[in-house]
Amino acid sequence: MGGCSSKPDAVESTQKQTKAKTPERGLPTADASQRIVNREEQIKLHAKNRKAVQGRFLDVDADFQPPDYPKTKEDIKFLDEALGENFIFAELSSKERAMLIKALQKQECSEGETIITQGDVGDFFYIVEEGSITFLADGKDVGSCGKGASFGELALLYDSPRAATCVAASFCKLWKVDQNTFRMLLARTNMAQENTVTETLAKIDLFKGLDKGVISKFASVLSTVTFSEGEAIVQKGDQGDIFYIINEGQVRVHDIGLGDASYADQVLKQGDWFGERALMTGEPRAANVTAMTETQAFAVDRKTFETTIGPLESVLGIEAKKRFIKSVPIFAESKLLQIEYDHLESLMVEKKYEKGSKLAEAGKPGHQYLWIVKEGKLMVTNSEGKIFFLGGGDYFGDKAVRQKDDKADFVSEDTCVCEEDTTCWILKRRDIEEVIGDLKRLGKPIPFVPATRDNSVNLEDIKKHRMLGMGAFGKVWLCSTKEGNIPYALKTINKRQLIEANQVKGVIREKQIMSCIDHHFILGLVGGFQDDKNLYLLLPLFQGGELFNVIHTDKRDGVSNEASLFYGACILEALGYLHARNIVYRDMKPENALIDDKGYCIMIDLGFAKIVTDKTYTLCGTPEYLAPEIIMSKGHNKAVDYWSFGVLVYEMLVGRSPFFTYGTDQVSLFKRIVMVKYSCPSSVNDAAKDLIKKLLTRRQASRLGNLSRGYLDVKEHEWFKSLDFEKLNNRELKSPWVPKVKNPLDSSYFSDFSREEKEKDTGRPLNSKEQKLFEDF
Secondary structure, three states, X not given: OOOOOOOOOXXXXXXXXXXOOOOOOOOOHHHHHHHHHHHHHHHHHHHHHOOOEEXXXXXXXXXXXXXXXXXXXXXXXXXXXXXXXXXXXXXXXXXXXXXXXXXOEEEEEOOOOEEEOOOOEOOEEXXXXXXXXXXXXXXXXXXXXXXXXXXXXXHHOOOOEOOOEEEEOOOEEEEEXXXXXXXXXXXXXXXXXXXXXXXXXXXXXXXXXXXXXXXXXXXXXXXXXXXXXXXXXXXXXXXOOEEEEXXXXXXXXXXXXXXOOOOOOEEEOOOOEEOHHHHHHOOEOOOEEEEOOOEEEEEEEHHHHHHHOOOHHHHHOHHHHHHHHHHOHHHHOOOOOHHHHHHHHHHOEEEEXXXXXXXXXXXXXXXXXXXXXXXXXXXXXXXXXXXXXXXXXXXXXXXXXXXXXXXXXXXXXXXXXXXXXXXXXXXXXXXXHHHHOOHHHOOOOOOOOOOOOXXXXXXXXXXXXXXXXXXXXXXXXXXEEOOOOOEEEEEEEEHHHHHHOOOHHHHHHHHHHHHHOOXXXXXXXXXXXXXXXXXXXXXXXXXXXXXXXXXXXXXXXXXXXXXXXXXXHHHHHHHHHHHHOOEEOOOOOHHHEEXXXXXXXXXXXXXXXXXXXXXXXXXXXXXXXXXXXXXXXOOEOOHXXXXXXXXXXXXXXXXXXXXXXXXOOHHHHHHHHHHOOOOOOOOOOHHHHHHHHHHOOOOHHHOXXXXXXXXXXXXXXXXXXXXXXXXXXXXXXXXXXXXXXXXXXXXXXXXXXXXXXXXXXXXXXXXXXXXXXXXXX
């Protein structure tokens, strides 16, 4: 709202409801009344499904051992069948299901005993072995269940308030498991499985020295195959399409060569590989390969490898480093010859730095080096005190290598510290000069600084005018400077509520990430302050209201294909910028995009944003927009943003999200998401349908946007072919709708919060220990 939409955090705050449809005329009064009641209940349910939710932070413990409660064979058989009927557990491996069954704890209840109370935050999932359960919502009987049934699924995913009271209608025997055990079990087993594959790959000569992220991504697309003793794996002369890495066993490579030359047979064992020629050239197999023992191997086909990671030669060697060099702006604009890039690559030196090492310190003598981060993370602080972070593929020192070297000692302008153990490729200034001759051939560095940050404004300079929005932890105000009348949005965040909700680190992270961002389609940060009660984020003001209100009006739901293209392109450019910096957004929806005075779309609210280089496990986001991997608690990365982008494109074109249906509950919604069960109406054109299908892909490794070329694959999709991205980024395109802003303080496109303005913050004052939690803000 204003500079930041009110975040419907967790499941606490209210959210704008979808517009209700008018009942059909001519119905009897009683029927019409019932229709209104049903419609209102559906609207409330829809509003609930558009609230953001967040699970507890999950710090995965590799040594975690789930509890093991005693059970008979009959108990195990019954529980295995019961779990198989529930979508949450349908895709568990046999090992995961066995561990979950061991962790289930028996509970007995007498007739009339309350098991769950409506409104309480749930922690357990239950399976009924004996007896029956009655469900009461607002005191009314709304159903029952008996043997083999289950209830409380949402409690396994996040701290969801119970939707109904559950009472034992007779003596009952139940089995239950808590959220922490369930999520830790899934995360740990999934992580262990991935780590096993990743660790195996990391030991192989072929992959030594590769970035962990690349190895992890490669591991995600591998299939495991087994061969019996004597089985032919590869036939000489066949067209090659599969690359293999031996995990267990031995194979013999024989009849090598396609010409007249003779070669000795080769025996390959664990850690060896074969078939790489197929991925690089696609030429026929040059040998026969036969399993000498029972053999297990990791396998990937050429197409999957190339679309997910890229050509093998570029991933594994010289070309990768050349590509990094070419992407640095000072080289990208320099029009160097290929032979010069080849020479620069040969001069790159790899060096490892321990956590805390300083690559440069402002005001002190340093090196005129260009560092390219291969693995790890750097934190850079400039002379203005602005902070930004650099991850794999980012670079530092481009300004230094362009500066004149008149002095004996070069003095750095910035401080650069390794946030963790980091590996970099290094190019020295004198080596660059030796290769290209004149350093004037280099292009200009692009500073990574938030242009909207204004340290000259402080809290005492701010005058509040009216409320623009309300979130779970505070309010958003329309404000201005007392002198000069410059308009801003001021987000106030209550410290006490943050502590009670265990969200302190999240807000500090939000401010740090916002400090790093400088993009025309993402909300920037002007300043940050705090006092004894609150934190404050001073933000630019965008007066056109939410994209939600453009999509959903009193007259229609949805916008035209052309308008969807325009708004989608703005958001896609913002995602590309964030993902290039390893920032996952995690709360895409039209409520989190504002319209500026020119009609362009601005992404806001980075409360769930996080720097993710591998995977993260906390459930957060908005139910209708959650990706399957978030719901299933198996770890997620930037791919979730492209799933949500697909949901957004669908909602813009159709007027509703793809997985929501009226009269549904949240478990049913999640089930449809996990099953990717949706349909596109005929009004959606074929190109848009194809894009949505490729974005709403269950498998992360195959999802458009998460392939080798990242967001460029989405940007170059047929649906976007009519849109000029260069003109969009230069703000030269005509927007679908331009708000009629009357003056710098006009807030007519925002809802009325005059009643909430009068509400005072409650809660006891913070002690010194609690205040110290916010010292990094």
